[in-house]
Amino acid sequence: MAGSDSLSLRAKEGLAELKNVLLGSKIETSEDKLFFEGIDHSRYFFRPDAAVFIKDAEDVGRVLKVANKYGVCVSVRGRGTGCSGGSLPHRGGWVLDLSALDDIKIDASAWVAEVGAGAVTADIDKAAGECGLFYPPDPSSHLYCSIGGNIACNAGGLRAAKYGVTRDYVLALEGYLPSGEFARGGRPLRKFSAGLNLRDLWIGSEGLLGVVTKAFLKLAKRPEKTRTYLFAPPDAKSAFGCVSAMLRAGVMPSILEFMDAQSCVCAAKYCSELSFGNGRTVLLAELDGSDEQIDSAERDMLFVASKYAPAPLIARDGAEAERLWLIRRKCSQSMYEIADSKLSQDIVLPPDKTAEFFEYFDSIGRRHGVATPTFGHAADGNYHIHAMYFGSDAASAAAARRVMDLAIEKCISLGGAVSGEHGIGILKSRYMALQHSPAELEAMRAIKRALDPNNILNPGKVLEPFDLEGVSPLKGVHLPWDK
Ligand SMILES: Cc1cc2nc3c(=O)[nH]c(=O)nc-3n(C[C@H](O)[C@H](O)[C@H](O)COP(=O)(O)OP(=O)(O)OC[C@H]3O[C@@H](n4cnc5c(N)ncnc54)[C@H](O)[C@@H]3O)c2cc1C
Incomplete structure (x- = not known):
């Protein structure tokens, strides 16, 4: 991880020119500022050479022109909540922080x-x-x-x-x-x-x-009202059956979240206020609209769901809804009850392949001794799958990695996708050749070359496989959204 002393002469000249051309935006090179510009939710860290805090949108153009002139990489950053390392400056250079453009x-x-x-x-x-x-x-x-x-x-x-x-x-x-x-x-x-x-x-x-x-x-x-429901089907297969039946029947909750039994066990251990869901599979649904619209959708939803799950808990006011939501809010962070590290992916599955995928995912998790808690956006088939491991144990990390590789291969072979919303960044780029044909990848690279011939903007991401060997996420870093 290069410090500013080891910057090449060209990069130093570039930084000096940048200081002269910016109007209002601020360049930072102090270690504490650079730390939080070099990390995102993935918790991988790469130290940039400088961070430019943009105050005036036109300075973005100025930064990019200087970067092209001196061949400096620029990583674009919003607020660093990304899960795929997309904003990380893994090749050094400058981070362009846009968080102050918040009108x-x-x-x-x-x-x-x-x-x-x-x-x-x-x-x-x-x-x-x-x-x-x-x-x-x-x-x-x-x-x-x-x-x-x-x-x-x-x-x-x-x-x-x-x-x-x-x-x-x-x-x-x-x-x-x-x-x-x-x-x-x-x-x-x-x-x-x-x-x-x-x-x-x-x-x-x-x-x-x-x-x-x-x-x-x-x-x-804006919808007038919302009403929240917590269903606890006996197992994941019944939950997936329930989701498919609701969608087939034209019941469209505004929210339909799935949490598997492993996630619910963790959430219950982590949060003593949780008095339900422990060890069960959970579907959390929300209906929105006017009272009449909600009542009518509720009748249809409860009729369909009754074949798959006992009657749900229903929140009648905001405080009750918040109590039901707690299990979903806690499930990501509470997975660290199982192990101190996790690999996670946000796969998308065709609806008719969901049960088959999760039977396979459970079986490979068991075979490799890896816990595989899952939650996600059930109505659009977008699931956050995890493989838990201990950071200090190389064998446990390798097993988690193997489980995730097999899971991604299976998902894509079933017609699914490696990402539904988090993007590819650096952490998923090695799966791009599985997801796309050589012709599709070449078309994407041709567009990148045409618009960015010097390859200065977010280089080495998405379209080039990144090797994670030898780099690990940092431990013990508290980010603002950690609860
Ligand atoms: C607790 C938690 C829950 C999450 N839940 C969800 C969820 O439900 N759905 C979901 O989709 N995501 C979710 N995410 C992921 C993340 O919040 C999203 O990917 C979000 O869109 C990233 O926004 P950001 O401003 O933090 O971007 P960053 O992390 O700063 O950047 C993400 C990517 O966007 C690029 N980028 C940022 N700003 C710009 C810009 N102005 N111009 C061009 N490129 C830019 C970066 O270069 C990088 O490639 C979650 C993350 C966390 C931590």
């Missing part, structure tokens, strides 16, 4: 939010709520993540099955191409069909093809 303006008559890339997702929804409107995509990290990161990863969330993902709400984008030139993707209009739309290329491109500085987002009418 939010709501146009209540057009139902549009105009937001800076660093705006926190929950703040956008809160501002929309003040006008009776609603920004539906709600990653579980919504209190901490930025809309720029959501756009770059095409983030989903709990309500995705009913309301869709980030892509469905982006009307237009502004930002900078890797060359440092300003560009707009689409326009903030209800319809736009004037040539290739950079917006569609930037969404989900994980910061490889440009830096988003501003977004225009579609808003929706």
Whole structure:
């Protein structure tokens, strides 16, 4: 991990020029600032040579122009909640931190939010709520993540099955191409069909093809009410059967989350307030709309679910709902009850293959002695699977890695995907050749080469396999969203 003393002369000249051209944005090279710019939720750490805290969107273009001139890598960072290492400066260089671009303006008559890339997702929804409107995509990290990161990863969330993902709400984008030139993707209009739309290329491109500085987002009418239900089917197979039957019957909860028995055991150990769910499989559902709409959907949902699970717990007010939600909120962090480290993936499964996949996942976990707790967004087949291990035990780490490799191979062979919302970053890039054909990968590389011929923007991510051998996540680091 190079310190500034070991910077090449070119990189030093680049940094000196950067200091002269920036208007308002701040360059930091102190170790404490660099630490939190070099780590994300994956907990892998790579020290950047400098971090540029963007205050003025036009400085993004200036940084990229200087980076091209001096051949310096630039890693784009929203708020660092990413799970795949997409923002990490694993080749050194500069981190471009966009978190201060956090303006939010709501146009209540057009139902549009105009937001800076660093705006926190929950703040956008809160501002929309003040006008009776609603920004539906709600990653579980919504209190901490930025809309720029959501756009770059095409983030989903709990309500995705009913309301869709980030892509469905982006009307237009502004930002900078890797060359440092300003560009707009689409326009903030209800319809736009004037040539290739950079917006569609930037969404989900994980910061490889440009830096988003501003977004225009579609808003929706805020649902009047929500009601929460906790079902405890006897096993995972019944839970998956219940989910399929609800979807076949046209019951569409705004939220339908799955937690397997291993996750529920951990959550109950971790949190003494949890008086239910221990050792069972849980489905947590939410219906939204007016009282009449909820009552009617409730009748259909309870009828379908009655074949798979006993009658659910039903929350009649916010406090009761929060009590039911506790199990879901605790399940990620509580897995460390099993072991001190985890590998996790956010796979997507075709609905008719879910039970087959999880039978296989359970069996390989047992065969290799690896605990495999799982939770996820059941209605859209997007599951967060885990392989637990002890960081200080090489054999346990290797077993977890083997289990995860086999699981990803199986998922893709069943027609699934290696990521539904977290993106590829560096941590999943070795699975890209399994997911995509050589022709598909070459088409993606050709687009990257055309837009970023000097390969300065988020290089070595997504499209190039990254070897994790010899690098491990840091232990004992507390990040703001850790509870
Ligand atoms: C507790 C927890 C729960 C989570 N739950 C969910 C969930 O339910 N659904 C979900 O989708 N994700 C979830 N995530 C993952 C994460 O929050 C999302 O991937 C989020 O979109 C990342 O936003 P960020 O601002 O933190 O981005 P970062 O981590 O800073 O960056 C992520 C990627 O986006 C790129 N990027 C960031 N900003 C820009 C920009 N302005 N222009 C171009 N590229 C940019 C980065 O280079 C990187 O490749 C969760 C994470 C945590 C920690």
